[in-house]
Amino acid sequence: MLTSTPGYAGRLLRLDMSKLRSRAEPWSKEWAGLFLGGRGLASRLLYKEVSPEDKPFSEGNKLYLMSGPICGTAMPLAAQMAVVSKSPATGIYGLAMVGGHFSPELKKAGYDGIVVEGRSEQPTYVVVDDDKVEFRDAGKYWGMPTDRTQEFMLRELGGYYKTACIGPAGENLVRFAAVTVGRRTASRCGLGSVMGWKRLKAIAVRGRGEVEVADRGKVERVAEKAKKIVDDAPITRNYFKEFGTSNDAIKCNKHGVLPTRNFQTGVFEGALDISGEAMKAKGYIKGKTGCYNCHLECGRLTVVDKGPYAGAVTEGPDYDTLFSLGSNCGNSNVESVIAADMLCDTLGLDTISTGVVVSFAMECFERGIWSLKDTDGIDLRFGNHEAIVKLIPMIAYRQGIGDMLAEGVKMAAGHLGKGAQRYAMHVKGLEIGGYDPRGSSGIGFSMALGSRGGCHHGQGYLIPQELTLASVDRYAVKGKGVLVKENGEERRACDSAVACKFARYGIGDLAEMLSAVTGETYGSDELHVIGERVNNVERAYNVREGIRRRDDYLPKRFLEEPMPDGPAKGRIIDNESLLEDFYAVAGWDSQGVPTRRKLEAIGLSDLYRELAALGIAE
Amino acid sequence: MLTSTPGYAGRLLRLDMSKLRSRAEPWSKEWAGLFLGGRGLASRLLYKEVSPEDKPFSEGNKLYLMSGPICGTAMPLAAQMAVVSKSPATGIYGLAMVGGHFSPELKKAGYDGIVVEGRSEQPTYVVVDDDKVEFRDAGKYWGMPTDRTQEFMLRELGGYYKTACIGPAGENLVRFAAVTVGRRTASRCGLGSVMGWKRLKAIAVRGRGEVEVADRGKVERVAEKAKKIVDDAPITRNYFKEFGTSNDAIKCNKHGVLPTRNFQTGVFEGALDISGEAMKAKGYIKGKTGCYNCHLECGRLTVVDKGPYAGAVTEGPDYDTLFSLGSNCGNSNVESVIAADMLCDTLGLDTISTGVVVSFAMECFERGIWSLKDTDGIDLRFGNHEAIVKLIPMIAYRQGIGDMLAEGVKMAAGHLGKGAQRYAMHVKGLEIGGYDPRGSSGIGFSMALGSRGGCHHGQGYLIPQELTLASVDRYAVKGKGVLVKENGEERRACDSAVACKFARYGIGDLAEMLSAVTGETYGSDELHVIGERVNNVERAYNVREGIRRRDDYLPKRFLEEPMPDGPAKGRIIDNESLLEDFYAVAGWDSQGVPTRRKLEAIGLSDLYRELAALGIAE
Secondary structure, eight states: OOOSBTTBOOEEEEEETTTTEEEEEEOOHHHHHHHOSHHHHHHHHHHHHOOTTSOSSSTTOOEEEEOOTTTTSSOTTOOOEEEEEEOTTTSSEEEEEEOSSHHHHHHHTTOSEEEEESOOSSOEEEEEETTEEEEEEOTTTTTOOHHHHHHHHHHHHTSOOEEEEOOHHHHTTOTTBOEEETTEEEOGGGHHHHHHHTTEEEEEEEOOSOOOOSOHHHHHHHHHHHHHHHHHSHHIIIIIHHHTTTTHHHHHHHTTOOOBTTTTBSOOTTTGGGSHHHHHHTTOEEEEEOOTTOSSOOEEEEEOOSSTTTTOEESOOOHHHHHHTTGGGTOOOHHHHHHHHHHHHHHTBOHHHHHHHHHHHHHHHHTTSSOTTTTTTOOOOTTOHHHHHHHHHHHHTTOTTHHHHTTHHHHHHHHHOTTGGGGOOEETTEEOOSSOGGGOHHHHHHHHHOTTSSOTTSSOOOHIIIIISOOSOSSOOTTOHHHHHHHHHHHHHHHHHTOOTTOOOOHHHHHHHHHHHHSSOOOHHHHHHHHHHHHHHHHHHHHHTTOOGGGSOOOHHHHHSOOOSSTTTTOOOOHHHHHHHHHHHHTBOTTSOBOHHHHHHTTOHHHHHHHHHTTSOO | OOOSBTTBOOEEEEEETTTTEEEEEEOOHHHHHHHOSHHHHHHHHHHHHOOTTSOSSSTTOOEEEEOOTTTTSSOTTOOOEEEEEEOTTTSSEEEEEEOSSHHHHHHHTTOSEEEEESOOSSOEEEEEETTEEEEEEOTTTTTOOHHHHHHHHHHHHTSOOEEEEOOHHHHTTOTTBOEEETTEEEOGGGHHHHHHHTTEEEEEEEOOSOOOOSOHHHHHHHHHHHHHHHHHSHHIIIIIHHHTTTTHHHHHHHTTOOOBTTTTBSOOTTTGGGSHHHHHHTTOEEEEEOOTTOSSOOEEEEEOOSSTTTTOEESOOOHHHHHHTTGGGTOOOHHHHHHHHHHHHHHTBOHHHHHHHHHHHHHHHHTTSSOTTTTTTOOOOTTOHHHHHHHHHHHHTTOTTHHHHTTHHHHHHHHHOTTGGGGOOEETTEEOOSSOGGGOHHHHHHHHHOTTSSOTTSSOOOHIIIIISOOSOSSOOTTOHHHHHHHHHHHHHHHHHTOOTTOOOOHHHHHHHHHHHHSSOOOHHHHHHHHHHHHHHHHHHHHHTTOOGGGOOOOHHHHHSOOOSSTTTTOOOOHHHHHHHHHHHHTBOTTSOBOHHHHHHTTOHHHHHHHHHTTSOO
16 A cells, blocks of 8 residues: 555545546645645645536536545544535535544545546446446446445445445435435535536445554554543543433423424424433434444434334434424424434435425425425424425425425525525525524534534534533623634544544644654644634635625524523524624634635635635735 | 265254254254255254144244255355244244355355254344354344344444344234345245244354365366256246346236236236336336356346335345235336335335235225224225335234234134135135136145145246246146146255255256265256155144145135136136145145155155154054
């Protein structure tokens, strides 16, 4: 295996789908220093290679699947992969992080990442066997759900490969289709439909090499220490080990931020019913599942063995799904949430966007924008779990009203008119995640300012601080920008390294891990600068696409409709103050464009020069 | 690996589920000579070890999973496994043959077969790794469909194992639950529920050894020849290679023997719609699948990619399923048949019995024995494909009317009363297969006289002669017994060797294959005697259970209701003549009990002595 530098394979694998040719190319070691790898490297490559002229569904758009320097080593919870492209949901920067076993296998095969370019004439899948790369006819897999695709492909290949694929939703260009990696999903931003447009059904990879590290003994010691940190952190010890993310339903409800009936309120009368505790009490949770070299195991092997949804088996639902297909659809039938989760996974859909799209349809129905005639006779009242389960395949296959809903809430509301836009809960086109910003302002920052649009993992991530540990004032806006900024930097450093967001090791620990693996010396400050750099690359990408202050607003509901019940009752969120607070600490101007001073300070003068030449930056 | 004799591992693996202990034991080489292995050996062991006192669901009943001498060698189409037990469907001899990859793997692990005994306290699965055998807690797999069970188990074990398991139907003791091997099923006789009763969720096996053969060069030559015979046989060449068994729908309809609306007629107006040709024309057939070392590949990778059943993926449906869940339910919606096939496979149900159970319910409904009130509001009119798909999980989970239907047509009709027995299409409790005996008397022999009850593979198998090649008079009864008897012997020799029923090599070829593998000299005549011996062991088993002439009757419909339409219009079948003809050539008395003369002539004096001591044989 080619490994020129500890921690790095030193090569990117470019797949030209138009010519069905591959090329392994070395990549700039300078960029490893500036962006680490993973999300950072992918973002920088996207900025360089995919311009405003390149539409999401065009030959010019590219899909990046990027591993990072600590992946495939002894370091725990370091199996993530950054999937990056121009998003068909938002038309701007698109990112989804995913775990599993693909990313370390890719490293072992001798690549730091894959870049998918162009578009194939016919459905195709790619088999990567160390240096050997083969394009094969995927005709027989086209139309298959993700579980069957991987099952039959593994059987054909012999079972030794790690696989990523799309389901019918990706093939049908649903704008919130996921890329599926084993049973995990790179779910946000509709990147599965980019793969579908390129007619790339799947990638299978096998690597026989090892990831070179600078100091094996040190790596082992640091890895052991990191494992212990993960074990001992209060959140993981008291909480994660038992339920993964699934008991957030109760916690969020207690705080009054559990999105309910399309974010109309933050308190759900059925919160207990859809909690991890309920699934456990009913005997559905049968075990834990995790990614490569993970002892935390956030996945829950969930099996419904009775009732009308018997036979549903998933590795979730995680909190994101419990809220989106549960409370946010007014649905307290947890079995239906599990079944809906399975459907989303097998059809290749982002569960968050799917749930928010369904809840949007339900609110339109309840408010009379849609009648039974419009909905193919489906009674879309909140809480009708049969309707939820019925809508999901219609979306994936674009049948009936599913066809319009497959465009996501922003575009669907545009088609619908009649004031539906008010019920489209998104920022920049991305359906928002499972926390009501009226009761958790850090989430408001994250959703308003996230480079990928309205996601709770969009900018920084203050959920532990605001909700789990309650160590900061969850309503305050002013002065919180700095926390969000710093957390966003840490997140981007992790996503670039690539470490899991659920690892509770701190940025200092990550620096130690990176130093042991690469032989370079990293410190917390440096990682913060790297994270800030990545954030500015992403923002620069978006402003080049036309994003400005006007786009950094949460849905009007959060700004104008006071929370009707619960602990956050009466509250709205002050979006103006939020932007002012964040732009100031981020070093962005009043329109949210990174300033010359900031870009030059963090080594992005080249980006400044381009933005200035375009008349964007001053 | 322990291999005392070429072709044989020389050991059986006994799994004591009560004590969670295993034992590898040598077995009588004398029996290899008398019964070969596979079905023959399993049948002889059942006779010896499971007595009339042992009910199907009792600690005394055992489950035999038997490979055979040519399995795991270079011989093609030799990956079958005989699964044998006392059947919960019939209370008598139960058998299901199944292909896949488990049987050769078992041989390579050093066992000719597995005997499952007793009953575990807790759901358990067993991992066989050459000599190492481990009983593990299957709590987390209990309740899972067969696809997920194998997927998660393989992931846990590392992907190198071959697996057999049951689905929810087996756990819930549905009397027609299957044992699933990969994606193939040992479907008939409800043997999955025996496994379920024993609380054995799954077996995983890995073998690192090789199967010893007497003459490697000869084996290779004979294997090549056998492959060529398979390739060149008219049936396989013209027919199987294209469609597997799936175009039998058109052939059987043409001959007027395609079971339609619960065997009311043999002509179905929607035959073309449910044919392999239709599935191909609609683009659903995406590829072929086969068992270990099989180049015939009877499985069809079938994917529905549009419409309300989009997402259904199976390796079929084969003809057995097209008739049972298609024409026999008056259902011409092939997409629903594919979806129903997938449900049966994943829930672990025999598709033949499931379809015949559903068609029974439909006839009861149409004739007013059942009303909408009785059927939980399900409109069970023939042709209602949504009702068919809805009933299947209800059966597997014993919900609503599914609970009664899970008992099979014989018992369900008994519960129902009101003349429902007339519409219960079974022999000895086993739902009958996909050919109307009024237009194919060989099938009548097979169903009436099959040791496992009403199956088209019950006694002999004259489908190629009567229907495909039309080389014998398909209506004649008198004089046909000898053909059925000889074919039944050949089938039992194949099932004991173990060779696939779709291999078109003849009994002489099989003899040559066996000779090359074992070093013993086999000829056609000897294999016929072995087959006859196995048949008489099976019959002796059944007569010891109380089976007599009165039990050898086809459903009254075929004896009393003339075929209403098509080429066989006006015909019934003469069951009396059929029995007289067969008993005479079989050497059975007028009650169908094997005679002393016959048993002694074929080396079964020991069985004769036991039957005589019991007052059964004279």
